[in-house]
Amino acid sequence: MARVTSLDVAREAGVSQTTVSFVLNGKNEFGISETTRRLVLETAQRLGYAPSAVARALRSGRSQVVVFLLTDAPVTEPFGRFKREVTAAVQAQGLTCVFLELSGLAGGVSAVCQHLDPAIVVSTTVLAEVDKQALVRSGVPVIDGVLGSEDASVAGLDQREIGRMQVRHLADRGHRVIGFAAVDAPQDQPFCLPRLEGAREQCLLLGLAEPVVARMDYSLDGAVGALVRWGGNGVSAVAAFNDVVAVAVLGACRMRGLDVPGDLAIIGVDNDSVGRLTVPTLTTIGIDLTVPAQSLARALVDVAEGNAARSSAVAAQALTVIHRASS
Amino acid sequence: MARVTSLDVAREAGVSQTTVSFVLNGKNEFGISETTRRLVLETAQRLGYAPSAVARALRSGRSQVVVFLLTDAPVTEPFGRFKREVTAAVQAQGLTCVFLELSGLAGGVSAVCQHLDPAIVVSTTVLAEVDKQALVRSGVPVIDGVLGSEDASVAGLDQREIGRMQVRHLADRGHRVIGFAAVDAPQDQPFCLPRLEGAREQCLLLGLAEPVVARMDYSLDGAVGALVRWGGNGVSAVAAFNDVVAVAVLGACRMRGLDVPGDLAIIGVDNDSVGRLTVPTLTTIGIDLTVPAQSLARALVDVAEGNAARSSAVAAQALTVIHRASS
């Protein structure tokens, strides 16, 4: 079963390959008659013609593929939605977005281009300078550190705003000494650091003491340790880096007989479904990355075309406090 | 900055394009002298030559890309690792695996081939027959229902075995009337149904009563409802579809003043990190999908080459009971 080519369609319709190409690519400015147009379309349909992406890419020198590199990317629900929304937004721009699990790949980034020839590469993490150079040298533009950069980043979401919102929420409810539950895991730092920084800024702005930072791994023991530290500093409310850490703090409170939110209020980040299932349920910051996904898609197209990325305003509307029982 | 082509390398090295191609593709059977070989390799390196995947694909008629379709795929940690392991295993077979978020895509599967020309398409969900036909018609082989099929599937992991293990664990600890916490969400059914079936089988085998099934959404209210139903049936232990549901049951127990595991034992599935953070910590089934990922990668290559997939033995070693405080 040989592949149906545009030449097959041309022959079958009794026109030239050129005409087929023009019709199928909507190059109407060449003034092809409506009759011919219909005939070509109908013939292509009938033969089940599907253009070869590979041939098109070779000819045009540009593939239509966006490779989105995932390196220990967050497994949270908002990020899962983000991937779907980026996919949709990129598609709306006429490209196709695929995700590549870089952490599973031997040989690293350079191996990416071996089989893929992407129009552009996007990465959640900041790429090593060598890798970046290698890509750029083979003509592939790169946008890295997406969502996690310390400045507002191409997606227009400032991670610091998350920390600020957490503190504002807790301060609104009368808390004056606030703890911050940070994590050690390296892959979380691009998110954890700016969130903490935002929390600091907001405390300063509100005339509160510096937040009392406790670092922990994802364990109950770690959370109990944090509790002790906070207890010694008069902390009455905790902003957790994310919902999972918040659950750990919740568990530690239970172990130590502390009432939540009576003895300690807790707010997480992510609105993970598990936060609706704990007792007490978890106050959290919901993240809607629809707008950031669209900003990113626009920036992608700009950069893929060799222009500078349009910068995006901070998408403050991406964030909402979801107030539940833990605060 | 024009692209470096194999012809550039040939000219620079003073040999023909053919020789360059042979050297770079390791076609040593043509007896190229060691000196020439070295020269070509060194020149390619020096010029920073990277072969065009697109040209190669056009010429050979086969791309080297595996497209892994994700449709509301589970966001659990084992599945995250699975993706990395599939990526590695596929790479070991000489192909590149990328993931495509089908749920974010308008136009569905047919749009996939527009820009990608994959060597093979894999899907977690069972594809609609039309979509499957469309792919096969354009010459793209398909493997669908990966990990979720009711039979042992290409990956060699039988979801039923998970339910069996849960029941065996609970029965070993003396429980005679077992509840099953099932979920409503359609995307979970390919996993939930076989796990429940396995639980049923195992109860029968051990001479226990049928498991008492409660369906719920991911909510505390749903879990409380389930608790009432189980209470009326003398259930002393619950096998939950996954860890998130298990957390909901845990929460419901807390609300109703039930002791875990005293009044009710609970076992989840997935070994999600949250299960180590609840109080009590959660007994669960750990899933190591390394072996299934490798089976899948082998099957992929078979099918991409037009052969039947090698069937795989059930990878029982993929599953382990992780015994914690909830049972």
Add this chain to the structure above:
DNA sequence: CTGAAAGCGCTTACAG
């Protein structure tokens, strides 16, 4: 308004 022809970069028979 439509067609013949070139060329994207590669691999691989075929000829020396």
Add this chain to the structure above:
DNA sequence: CTGAAAGCGCTTACAG
């Protein structure tokens, strides 16, 4: 042992 040439399927100047 090595080279000249064809051809994968497409798009697009160029010519009519």
